[in-house]
Amino acid sequence: MNTKVQGWTIVHQRRSEWRGVFDGAFLGERDGAWLAGRMFQGKSMRDGFGENGEWWYATYYDSQFEHEANRALRAVREYIRLAKEAADCWDSIFDQRAGEAVDRHWAHRVSLEGVHDMSAAWVHPGLTGDIRGGTILLPAVEAKYELLKYMRGSYAVREEFREVPQIRPGSALAQAYDAAIAAAGPVRLSVAGDHFSLSYDGSYSLDPRSPGIPRNPHPSWRTSD
Known part of the structure; x- marks a missing residue:
């Protein structure tokens, strides 16, 4: 193909x-x-x-x-x-x-070769408690992929696409996507109250069934365990 x-x-x-x-x-x-x-x-x-x-x-x-x-x-x-x-x-x-x-x-738009492993996270604040999502430490490009998936799956983000001012260049939504797509390291961004981030912090999978992916932790790596 x-x-x-x-x-x-x-x-x-x-x-x-x-x-x-x-x-x-x-x-x-x-x-x-x-x-x-x-x-x-x-x-x-x-x-x-x-x-x-x-x-x-x-x-x-x-x-x-x-x-x-x-x-x-x-x-x-x-x-x-x-x-x-x-x-x-x-x-x-x-x-x-x-x-x-x-x-x-x-x-994959920005080269992440050599970038240390990162985790992706999403937080939706709520009156009765936050809804959260997060990944283990992953190769940088995979963590960035997960970040973009969180953004696509967010109800708050989907609703922003319905607002005409938000589909224009320079809008808060545009800036958030520009930052996510251009990210070559840790990043924090917000869309309509939902928070998204890439970080060097986190844990690696301890599942013995996980494939042997080489680890590349940042020198300042802190486990969340």
């Missing part, structure tokens, strides 16, 4: 066969602009794009009057719609996987 077409990075794609016809949809990003498109119908998993990377049709999300996070959100919605139209491409977990693909794409 292609990873780049016409200068666009393929963030997520799905192609499948139905009654002898292969069909598919894809989600792409280039310089902060996003698109969602349909592949050509064909006879194999490899003929969804033309010889020069052409596709059947696509919708572009490149308005400079909205920040990238909102462009990506709208592109994902269109991608899901197209996947439902393409033969046997959509399933019950497709929406989740598409969102996670965007999070992982952003997590």
Whole structure:
């Protein structure tokens, strides 16, 4: 499957066969602009794009009057719609996987090679107690991916996307996403009262079934145990 077409990075794609016809949809990003498109119908998993990377049709999300996070959100919605139209491409977990693909794409945008292990955390304050989420210490890029997943899963963040002023560049929501995507170390940010962070503090998994991932703790590492 292609990873780049016409200068666009393929963030997520799905192609499948139905009654002898292969069909598919894809989600792409280039310089902060996003698109969602349909592949050509064909006879194999490899003929969804033309010889020069052409596709059947696509919708572009490149308005400079909205920040990238909102462009990506709208592109994902269109991608899901197209996947439902393409033969046997959509399933019950497709929406989740598409969102996670965007999070992982952003997590890799800034090189984190050599950055020490971090943990990600989320706090939603409440009158009867805070709701919290957090990870163990993970390789930096994985911790950043988890941070972005927390943001995507937050009800407070989703509600902010409904507010027109918040989808514009420079808004509090835009600044939070810019900080998360650009993070190359610890970061703290807030969106509509929810708090998100990356930190060098935390614990490693003690589960003997966990794979042997090399540890790279920060010199100032403090365990939360």
